[in-house]
Amino acid sequence: MKIAEKKALKRESIIQAALQLFATNGFHRTTIPDIAIKLQMSVGNLYNYFSSKDILAQEIIRYTSEVLGEKIREVNDTDASAQEKIKQIVTVYFTMAKEKPEMIEYFLRVYLSNREVFSDGCEGMVCVSGFITEIMVFFDENVSSGELRNQDFFSAFGLFMGYLGGMVFLKGEEVLPKEIEYYIEDISRNIYNALKA
Amino acid sequence: MKIAEKKALKRESIIQAALQLFATNGFHRTTIPDIAIKLQMSVGNLYNYFSSKDILAQEIIRYTSEVLGEKIREVNDTDASAQEKIKQIVTVYFTMAKEKPEMIEYFLRVYLSNREVFSDGCEGMVCVSGFITEIMVFFDENVSSGELRNQDFFSAFGLFMGYLGGMVFLKGEEVLPKEIEYYIEDISRNIYNALKA
Amino acid sequence: MKIAEKKALKRESIIQAALQLFATNGFHRTTIPDIAIKLQMSVGNLYNYFSSKDILAQEIIRYTSEVLGEKIREVNDTDASAQEKIKQIVTVYFTMAKEKPEMIEYFLRVYLSNREVFSDGCEGMVCVSGFITEIMVFFDENVSSGELRNQDFFSAFGLFMGYLGGMVFLKGEEVLPKEIEYYIEDISRNIYNALKA
Amino acid sequence: MKIAEKKALKRESIIQAALQLFATNGFHRTTIPDIAIKLQMSVGNLYNYFSSKDILAQEIIRYTSEVLGEKIREVNDTDASAQEKIKQIVTVYFTMAKEKPEMIEYFLRVYLSNREVFSDGCEGMVCVSGFITEIMVFFDENVSSGELRNQDFFSAFGLFMGYLGGMVFLKGEEVLPKEIEYYIEDISRNIYNALKA
């Protein structure tokens, strides 16, 4: 294996470890030594891969956004109806919240908060474009097909992002009386009703 | 003026000052001395009113939730249709986000994040019950009247809280190309379509 | 009752309250507000009776030394033999350690430590002269009577003070397997053997 | 030199420096920065060696107890009579009080007071077992040999510890009119008379 590849692999392992710690304990409660210990790596060496804690946090949100965007792209690539696709997107999101909760949690608890950390390098939504782009594709395609009503993109995007994020937040607070899957049906219907032509 | 009254006033002035600083700069980036300086008060005296930074943060979310809940209660108390009430609630929320942005920002950037801070004393949603209760009243009344479809409360609540919060977050990120009021129409319609019977 | 008398009574009640708190929690862990609360008195008023925390601590050791000295004086005033008097003194000390533990504890944990507190006003042993004087009387009288060997006073005084204090310390540490009274016999004999002519 | 060795050396140098400061100025009057300055070391780095001020204080008493215990062990290992050994132990103790006063002072002014500091980790006498064990050995061996009277161990231990500690305390208070060595003769005789068979 080439050196560059090894380095890339290590970079990703750092991202994974840091993602978990940040998502679980919060950005400020996770220290660089914490991450190094989890990786059985020295603090100094960690800095050979990421030049600061903030930069690391930024790379993580990029990575997370890509992974989530990829899943939605797969949905977009099917032939399903808009209604079905909505349900699939909700399912993808909630499944991930259940199986890889750290990704969604990272989004909610690290990225949405701690804006200072992302203000220099992730202004606006540049670091989550992977995810946004796919939602945008979904929306545009299904408006074009006539299945969804044509409206301001942000009105539609906020619905998706806010609604799904909000539900996962409630789950995280252990406020929801039922498992998260239970709500897929209701929520998909609500979103579809909100957006349909 | 009685001493107790004076003390209550001072308490509230601390809450207001801290609310602004926390919302603007984040919980961890705001120091107790920062708050004391803004109030032209000594650090030690601040601790005569709130026994810790965390407790102060908790009192603020309670206060904020009360204020927002009160506004929604006023909407609930009118004779308007469910559709109109939804629009009024959205308007109330966005107006507040515009005029007293610190309250909504606090909700999004301090309360939703930094869960450790609220985990002991504000478990679940106890410190935001003022707000939640009114949303619940709105939902129950309008399901009873037959205007809204009967569904799981959390499916409906997540829509409100997540959607509105998400939009304000996008506003805060300066991602929205238009002023927030611009979206009232779309969003109210989306929510109504999602929830209507 | 005269005003001066009332003031004296209040002074003593402050001494008692502070004695207990200092002995139980230590000098530095006891705050002036703690003492004021225990007395249901304001902090400011407390300063009308004692001009500083250190001064208060000094008054307490004087008071304690007087009380203990008085008990020993009663022993000295009897007609008992030196051997019996030793046993009575040990008994007096241990009984006090059991019934009013705060006095002995104060001696051990506040006065012997925290020397800075007593360095200005209680230099040397001036604040415990009440106790020392009686031990001195006991020693001198019983050397004169020929019952005790004539030796350096401090060699004898150190034996009394150190031995008894040491035992009470061990009691405080819950190191002693038996009740403190159990040791009276042994210790009295040891002291008598050490000092007898 | 190996890294582990260097680290151990540094640990000990911290113990020595802190021992001196604590013994001289008291536990609460000695700050972590004080210790760091004395060592020409940063505050943060000090915490790489001892996780808290309390833990540091506990390690010091362990260290001190070992050193003192070692000296007494040497006495125990000789063939001298009980009477001679008592004199040697007293001499060891007073010599140390003269030459390394900080060790005995630490015992008296930091360990015996400030019990909160030692309550979690040094309960009972676990942190001074090095010293106690040797006194116990001395006592048991010389009871077995018939030179000392068989009595409760704590009655004998309290005599040693309290008497010697008390004398050093009086020395520290500058109450003793003579040098500490002057008292060796008297005190050894007193202890022997108290304990002999």
Next chain:
DNA sequence: GATGAATGAGCTTTCATTCAT
């Protein structure tokens, strides 16, 4: 590449004392 000891500014919190009322 890898290590981890070292740095030091910065944080939250405490508390003896004062003083206007």
Next chain:
DNA sequence: AATGAATGAAAGCTCATTCAT
């Protein structure tokens, strides 16, 4: 005499980052 809000210096501890090895 009595109150207790107000002061502010000082404490213990944390942690992102550096750099000699």
